[in-house]
Amino acid sequence: MEYETVDLDEESGSVLILDQTKLPGKAEMIKLRTAKEIWDAIYLLKVRGAPAIGVAAAFGIYVLARRTAQKETDFDSFYNSFKKQKEYLDSARPTAVNLSWALNRMDQVCRQAHAEGKSVAQIVDRLGREAREIKEEDIRVCRAIGENGLSLLKPGDGILTHCNAGQLATCRYGTATAPIYLGQERGYHFHVFADETRPLLQGARLTAYELYSSGVDVTLICDNMSAMVMKNGWVNAVFVGCDRVAANGDTANKIGTSVVATVAKRYGVPFYVCAPTSTIDLDTPAGNEIKIEQRPGREVTEMWYKEPMAPQGIKVFNPAFDVTDHELITAIITEHGIARAPFWKSLAEMKNVTV
Numbered sequence: 276m277e278y279e280t281v282d283l284d285e286e287s288g289s290v291l292i293l294d295q296t297k298l299p300g301k302a303e304m305i306k307l308r309t310a311k312e313i314w315d316a317i318y319l320l321k322v323r324g325a326p327a328i329g330v331a332a333a334f335g336i337y338v339l340a341r342r343t344a345q346k347e348t349d350f351d352s353f354y355n356s357f358k359k360q361k362e363y364l365d366s367a368r369p370t371a372v373n374l375s376w377a378l379n380r381m382d383q384v385c386r387q388a389h390a391e392g393k394s395v396a397q398i399v400d401r402l403g404r405e406a407r408e409i410k411e412e413d414i415r416v417c418r419a420i421g422e423n424g425l426s427l428l429k430p431g432d433g434i435l436t437h438c439n440a441g442q443l444a445t446c447r448y449g450t451a452t453a454p455i456y457l458g459q460e461r462g463y464h465f466h467v468f469a470d471e472t473r474p475l476l477q478g479a480r481l482t483a484y485e486l487y488s489s490g491v492d493v494t495l496i497c498d499n500m501s502a503m504v505m506k507n508g509w510v511n512a513v514f515v516g517c518d519r520v521a522a523n524g525d526t527a528n529k530i531g532t533s534v535v536a537t538v539a540k541r542y543g544v545p546f547y548v549c550a551p552t553s554t555i556d557l558d559t560p561a562g563n564e565i566k567i568e569q570r571p572g573r574e575v576t577e578m579w580y581k582e583p584m585a586p587q588g589i590k591v592f593n594p595a596f597d598v599t600d601h602e603l604i605t606a607i608i609t610e611h612g613i614a615r616a617p618f619w620k621s622l623a624e625m626k627n628v629t630v
């Protein structure tokens with residue numbers, strides 16, 4: 276299915292996104308001009324998925340810097356505004372490392388250009404080029420993950436996915452769905468089981484939507500059905516995305532992922548994490564140090580229902596992510612290759628860091 280998850284509208288000086296809170300009913304592109312509009316879009320999951328969040332933040336800080344440069348032509352006052360806007364955007368969601376990764380990369384470009392004696396106007400041009408490169412790089416990286424993931428599959432395989440790590444979480448191909456889309460291009464016929472993924476239903480609303488729209492054979496299941504489809508032998512591999520991979524391979528991903536990994540282990544189904552190296556965080560040693568975003572209880576008790584589905588005032592625990600222990604992960608598929616245990620070594624090699 277061809278659409279732009281996130282793009283740049285140079286003419287209006289805004290970030291263009293597909294509002295994913297309206298899917299699957301309505302595919303609506305919206306423009307984000309102010310820092311608050313960008314922050315809100317990330318927090319409310321209008322744009323979501325680690326890579327897509329990173330690209331949206333890169334485009335966001337660029338359009339804000341372009342507007343700042345119209346007022347602040349000396350570097351110190353320009354950069355003071357830049358840093359404030361960067362910190363603000365970075366506060367939108369804590370778990371997906373790509374948000375801070377992209378903003379730090381844009382900050383580095385800004386400071387490097389200044390060190391080379393560039394004017395504020397030239398710095399802004401350089402920021403625009405870097406933001407576009409971050410998007411193009413994401414497309415290349417996801418396709419490479421697809422090629423590496425496809426090497427682990429054969430035509431006719433059953434695949435289970437959790438949440439959405441598809442085109443809608445990236446700029447094209449997705450990460451966990453990249454092998455599926457590449458396989459489709461080459462005549463493989465996969466049978467995909469998409470977990471609906473409560474409470475925000477990214478699997479039902481987004482993964483089932485994009486795969487079905489692309490002609491992929493997809494069956495939607497409730498999260499509590501993944502054990503049955505694996506026990507029945509219908510799943511040859513599980514493919515999931517990630518929001519942050521710690522140095523030892525522990526992986527933060529949408530809530531419920533660790534349940535799927537545990538069940539996959541029980542039934543001997545390979546469990547693969549598809550991870551752009553930008554999502555691997557070697558500065559976080561293990562999963563217990565990953566900050567897990569807590570979200571409003573109403574997402575559990577009220578969203579999607581005509582009436583609240585629980586007693587008024589009930590306590591609700593609503594972590595957006597959980598951490599899958601590295602022992603449950605068969606391999607971590609990156610754009611540079613397939614990392615296997617010991618992950619502390621293989622992931623560092625993937626990040627081109629000698630250990």
Ligand SMILES: CSC[C@H]1O[C@H](OP(=O)(O)O)[C@H](O)[C@@H]1O
Binds near residue numbers: 445449451518
């Ligand atoms: C390609 S990574 C996508 C990753 O992000 C999702 O979280 P959210 O929808 O809250 O942004 C989910 O964890 C996916 O696996």
